[in-house]
Amino acid sequence: MRRVSVDIGGTFTDCFVVWDERTLLQKSLTTHQNLAIGFNEALETACKELQLTTTELLSGVDSVRYATTLGTNALIERKGPRVGLLTTAGFRSSVPLARAKGYGVGLDWKSMLDIPNAERPDAIVPIPLIREVNERIDFEGDVLLTLNEDRVRSSLRELIDHGAETIVVCLANSVVNPAHELRIREIFLEEYPGHLLGAIPMLLSHQVSGRKGEYTRATSTIMDGFLHSVMYHGLGTLELHLRDDGYDKPMLVIHNSGGMAQLNSTDALQTVHSGPVAGIAASEALANTTGLGNVVATDMGGTSFDIGIVVEGGVKHYDFEPVIERWMVSVPMVHLVTLGAGGGSICSYDSVFKTVAVGPESAGSDPGPACYDRGGLLPTVTDSDLLLGYLDPENYAGGKIALNRRRSKRAVEDELCDDLDLDVTETAKLIKRTVDSNMANGIATELRVRGFEPADFTFLAYGGNGPLHGCGIASALGVSRVLCPPHAPIFSAVGAGDMNQMHIHEANTWIVLFDPTNKYFMTDFTEFNEKVAELEARGRADLERQGIDGSLVKHRLELDMRYGNQRVQTAVQARGNRITSQKDVLDLISAFDQRYAERFGEGSQATATGVRVNTVRVLSWVETPGVPFADLTPLEQGTTPEPVATRECHFVGVDGGVPTSIFDDAALTPGTDITGPAVIETEATTYLVEPGWRYQAVDGRAVWMTRIAD
Known part of the structure; x- marks a missing residue:
């Protein structure tokens, strides 16, 4: 297997390369002005380790898979x-009114908690750019009012x-x-051929979303249209870069539905949040192949903290x-909860x-936390981790980023210490306790x-900051075991490499069972089976294309x-x-009764009131081999290597500094305890x-951290 998978986050770009029996992980800062720069930087570093040129690598891989934040x-x-x-006459206000929920x-x-002072988002489609056309089709698909084509032409012109x-x-x-x-x-193409207007795109709502509900179908299509050109030019430019470097296959783009497809079969809306969804897919594959059972997947990066649930044997x-x-919007997306609690989350006084408030604003990669010394002046979670002694200023990100502890100290003092009446160390502890508690509360609530x-x-616990905060989150959550999965820092990129090509239709x-x-x-199954066959045919055609x-x-x-x-x-x-x-x-x-009981409790079923099917959904996919996961069972008797250094660290609930052993990546060797x-x-x-926790490394660069019994 030879494969490149990329996950571009708000702060870091993660790259996972599989080359025969070797797996390599690389990180680089995300370059928002041109995402290809950060990708190429990470890829070139991997090429050096493999002693290959970029052209040799890209011409030899079977696929390049890409999860992007362009849309976000x-x-x-x-x-x-x-x-x-363009909308049906009488529906002009549907989008501006936003179901009265826009605030x-x-x-x-x-x-x-303060809706009266909330502000509506800036409209993507302002009211002057909404036009009505005379037509009407009823809920069964019968035409009540034929389309007024002259009105269509004048509305398009306006x-x-x-x-x-x-x-x-x-x-x-x-x-x-x-x-x-x-x-x-058809009328649009008659009036305005592509060669006249530079091929202005027109998106039809029934092709973006197959669900009823004019408002959510409209917003889905509007967002898809808004993102279309950005995605087309951004991903198209990246694909051209790949072509120049010897990659001659279609680039695959990760979808937030849990699958992926070629760029020419991807709607822009499907790429939003695709990186965190790839992490959930990797968690599901890990749980299924290693027998973990139920899994809560948490990805703590530089910008956000994403939570997903994988239930054993469940939908x-x-x-x-x-x-x-x-x-x-009304598109199927893998369920995801996002909290503004990453390493770059900005800390302010509440x-x-x-007390301290953490996020949701983030310093991102540019300027980044104050300690990055790139112009950031506000304290972040990473700054507090540095002040508490967890990070080595000279060896952060493999030495690629030098951290300035003095900048962190100044930022915390200027923004927080006076208001809290605490010194720098106690303030940093409060930041860590707050962010860990916020993430634990998010998991428990979900x-x-x-x-x-x-x-x-x-x-x-994965992502760039997951292993750093795993013990703290687990303590606040009241659980005693944390798994940092294989290749934890770039686990979402690993998931991108394991996804199947898939489409959902x-x-x-309105079928009464x-x-x-x-x-x-129900005794007549014809309508139901024909609908399923139609959706299967659409999915098959997508993949055959x-x-x-x-x-x-x-x-x-x-x-x-x-x-x-x-x-x-x-x-169901x-x-x-x-x-x-x-x-x-x-x-x-x-099956519906059972699923309903699992969700709302046994006895809550109401079969006697009737059972209906409102949506038929078909997932169509082709299986592709994924990266295998090794056994996660820790050895009963491990070995403890000699530390490479010792430094003073500060921990929540412990007074004063604690001499702490420092180990290098040799501690990822299976059997390390x-x-x-x-x-x-x-x-x-x-x-x-x-303190009070145990670290055990297992095969595949995975790590268990377990609370030691009191």
């Missing part, structure tokens, strides 16, 4: 084209005259019957109306609670609202089901992809073993 950055910075919207959606929890650079079309019920949206595109957790930045207990899960439907009024179970043999494509059927007229929908994985008998119907209802306090410094991360 574009949304934050509002860097994108002017987007115009609250996407806010952090503190801002949620949008172009107002400077629209991308046009989005979202018509009522177009997911049931897309005829009018398709005709609008993967998806958000079907996720919130991206400040907008609710005047209400008289698990308990879904009916789980943290003690029933294996806690995975879904369609709204059980009608309580007439005591009727990318050069995949259609006979290798696998499909999985999932259904969004609900009782009676409940608003709550629950995703069907045991088969067709319904051929009433026994299949009863099995599906039984170290009792804390200790610091293990590697090129890509730092493992902090707090």
